Amino acid sequence: MPETLVEVKGLKKYFPVKGLIRVSGHVRAVDGIDLTIGERETVGLVGESGCGKTTAGRVILRLLEPTAGHVLFRGKDIFRLSGEELKQFRREAQIILQDPYTSLNPRMNIYELITEPLHVHGIPFDNPEEFVVDALESVGLERAHVYRYPHEFSGGQRQRIAILRVLVLKPSFIVLDEPTSALDVSVQAQILNILKELQEKMGMSYLFISHDLGTVKHMSHRIAVMYLGEIVEIAPAEVLFERTLHPYSQALLSAIPIPDPGVARKRSRLTIKGEPPSPISPPSGCRFHPRCPYIFDRCSSEEPKLIKVEPDHYVSCFLHGKR
Amino acid sequence: MPQKVLEVKDLYVYFYTYAGVVKALTGVSFDVFEGETFCLVGETGCGKTVTSRAITRLIPSPGEIVKGQILFHRPNGEVVNNLELPEEELRKIRGSEVAYIFQDPTAALDPLYNIGSQFTETMLAHGSGPKDEALRKAVEMFTSVRIPDPEKLVKRHPHELSGGMKQRVVIATSLSNRPRLLIADEPTSNVDVTIQAQLLGLLMGLRRDFGMTILLITHNMGIVAEVGDRVAVMYAGKIAELAPVVELFERPLHPYTQGLLRAVPNPLRRIERLESIPGTIPNLISPPSGCRFHPRCPYAFDSCPKEEPELIEVEPDHYVACLLPPLQQRRKG
């Protein structure tokens, strides 16, 4: 059982919807989630657009202030930190963003980009140029690239540079926000391999946010499925795929295109009807009930809670009672 | 013997830019048969989108179709070369006999007009009856794409709809004139995976009901496996491999195809390490000599930089463009 590095408790993030004069409602992007991430562990956070996973990632790093709830990093509530302690947290907890084409300042060359984090945190180093060259070579880039600008590199190369920027701080926790969604398939594999290697070498924990269950499964030890601001199921990766319990998880899994025609055409699909409802006024009771094929009376009036159904496997659905 | 709907022969498309001549397509040939879903798959820059646009001469400047033939078998039996048709004739084909769906439905819908009027505009442009007749047809079409409350929909504006809805509207509009060939360019790349499943299911159902042929452009091998009948894998402006879908996944012959399939995580299998293809996609202004894939190919040998491989049939309906001796020896005919 790995030691817990990050503990999220009852985290909520609402965005006010501004009318002409007053606030007319709230977008409940994240509506009470609980999550733990252990040392050297990768937890996948999966869901479709609007489910709140991106917002959750940001709040967990305190890039956004929460509406309610706590996030404990090494036991301390990050929302109470300030000054030196906050800076220390920022060093240890980092983020890799989705779009490598816009996440690097086009006016800074690679040398500046990679040394900036070190300047900011006052970390001394002897030979900055050699340091940068070593860093570049460790991810398959070259010495000649040191003074070039981001636009001279391909997407995969840029993402590697973005990863280096974060790595020079030697963080212990990285939120990966769809790190490969903007990249081609063959390049995705390169980046994912690098991320996995780095985790082994440096012992980091990852929160891997994505809508692509295939890559999430490949990278994660445990996976949490989000729907409309809530976590509906958490389980170890293999278990989630073998014993999918929540109807939404089932639908999500059966919707992924499988690159194997034999299997793809034979399996039975669970296609859910309708579209995700608005996070401003979510449905009453279980938020998934309007689209759920197994709905019964309780579903529209009561909200289910996350219940443990087997070791490490939690579901929030009335179909599954306590075991 | 199924009929051919489209024959692309030896297509060359170049873009004359300030930095040089981008050879986007160099000698692309393939046939599309009636009623099938033909997939063009590849990564960024492989030329699949350019190919789809070239079919009805929608290549913008500074691009030019420099060589080749695009033979389209029209519903009335005529076979025409789209590249040689006068603009008037081609306009009749575009939108009614060959329809397009693009990745971003928002771009296809004018935000100022309501859905109903946009739909009828397409119909009236191709000579269908009076306006209320067209409106009735609109409701009919919207029902067939399973849009709830189609009568209310015709009065709504695009911004009131979700991505998935908009895409359905675009599909309905494209199908309104019963096209022979539907070209879908990454139609589901902008939507969530569950909506994607809905839309793909819809497209396949419509293909059946309307007897259409679909040319599907995508970068997602999973989609190809799910809905494709035959597939062409493109790389750097050429077709690397062309085969029936099942055949391609079971016996990929081109090293690029093999690499691509190994790089895609299959959630149903446990893989320790994804195999990546080293290097990056070549630039098309000065592509590598000989076989364009050779700098990244694990099996490259001395002929590869010298000779450009041609697409040859090595098994029934399975074509590869590769110089590897085992493939060359199996060459048929």
Added chain:
Amino acid sequence: MSERIFDQLTNAVLRGIQGVGERLRPGWTTRNKAQTDEWRLMMYAYNRSLPGMIGFFLALGFIMAGLLGPFMAPYKYNEFLIVQNPDYQLKPPGAYGFAMGTDFWGRDLVSILLQGARVSLIISIITILWGVPIGIILGLVSGYKGGKIDELIMRVTDVFIAFPTLVLAIAFAIVLPPRIVDLLVASPHLRTLMVWLFAIEYRDALQLSGILSVIIAMIIVWWPTYTRIVRGSVLSARENLFVEAARALGVSTWRILLKHILPNIIGPILVLATLDFGSVMITEAALSFLGLGAQDPIPEWGAIIYIGSQWFPASWWLILFPGLCVFTAALSWNLIGDTLRDVLDPKTRRSIEFKVKEKAPIKEEKRAEVPVKVSVKVPVKASEESSEGTVSEDAPKSS
């Protein structure tokens, strides 16, 4: 081809800069190679714009006149030749060898215009040098911080913008001079500095009060526009992903503003500042024409027109020649500004740049020297970006 000559000149200038940089900090050339190449591309594009080159040379002439004029003028600005010969008063061009005629006090117009160039140059430089940075800083703070600070700064800016430039400038130019005179009297160092800048004589120093008031008035009037524009740019620039990335790394607000936001929005500001160089000249000429700016005997183009207007149309040359000077100088900055705008935006830069090469025959394998990767912007694919000249890895390291 004149373009080639200009390109050679450009290369020479850039090499010179590299030389200086190398001297100051060895290794400068390699560190800034990409930057230097970018400048070279921009200057090549600039060289190909006829209006741009015309503007450039006109402005160059203006600056030369401003720097050297006072030393090249045949007469001094305060040589009232009327004292020598009363007949020299208000002579038309050509009389007595005065190429452009004389003014009311017999001063040679050519000389006054050359001196006036210096005065205009200095006024414009000081105004822009102070007005623009103030505007930028306020705009940065306002746009990035938002909230109450933003509201406050914006309301103040609104107040200033609501006044017509000229009216506000007039108000300040009337109120300030007496205080400036006091200031100049009190501080001999300030007087010496002004005298040196404007190339006038010490005893005329106090007459500068009018001009200095005009400068201050214009600075006050000019900064709001920059604040507005910068704020707008900052509002959109701060949504950029790399700004978020910098925040996540813990970069301080000032560093973000100066290193991440400002360099990315500086383009339009630079263009505006260039165009404003001309606008400032016209405004201060107008103020002088109204009798507010330069006081006798300080030579200033607008002031000369003012003098000439009193005997119009008899003294037409006193209006025509200074007028042409103002017009040409202002025009030159406008031409430069317009061309800069085209050159700085990569998209429009291409339209003036290289002509399309002849159509290549099919199957021709022409290898370029530097592999350049361009992803062509073919309609609609959302994830593609068009990138500029790239060096990509063509071949993987084979083991």
